[in-house]
Amino acid sequence: MSPESPGRSEGEDRSAAAQTSSGEQAATILWALLAGVLFGAGLIVSGMSDPANVLGFLDVTGAWNPSLAFAMGGAILVAAPAFAWVRRHGRTLQGQPVRLPDRRHITAPLVLGSVLFGLGWGLVGLCPGPAVVVAAQGVPKACAFLIALALGLAVASFSARSRRTVDPRTVVARSCRRPLRRADPKDKKVVKN
Secondary structure, three states: OOOOOOOOOHHHHHHHHHHHHHHHHHHHHHHHHHHHHHHHHHHHHHOOOOHHHHHHHHOOOOOOOOHHHHHHHHHHHHHHHHHHHHHHHOEOOOOOEOOOOOOOOOOHHHHHHHHHHHHHHHHHOOOHHHHHHHHHOOOHHHHHHHHHHHHHHHHHHHHHHHHOOOOHHHHHHHHHHOOOEEEOOOOOOEEEO
């Protein structure tokens, strides 16, 4: 008998837990598929998957096409309540924990990534979401874009991993072995502690 569930064996408890976790996993996959279909349909209906519309939107000094501003505004209006709920509760509607990025911390990688994203978007008229939609239609330019995107992500991931190979505990341990020094304000000599 299992102490957690009287009348059931430990094996039955594990089996029930495995079924629950596989059921939760199936629900998560189903929600992701539904979100992907809605997102893709929204990109197609709004015209955001058409590179000509995107480039027209980005061309503010020429023949500017403001229609995508309305699509983005509509997306923000729909997403804002969901983000507010997640920020308040720290989890999804399914109860999965969510860690949102800090809105006040601007880093060099964030700025560099934004610039690179903007350059790619402006040069091709595609960003990752619409590129998947257009590539699914068999457009060679979008397929090439996705290949380049995958290579860029692989390089960035490798670069980030290689920077993280230094264990911070090792750095702290090494710095603790050195004697600490502080400046003596009276005679401006360095004094060992």
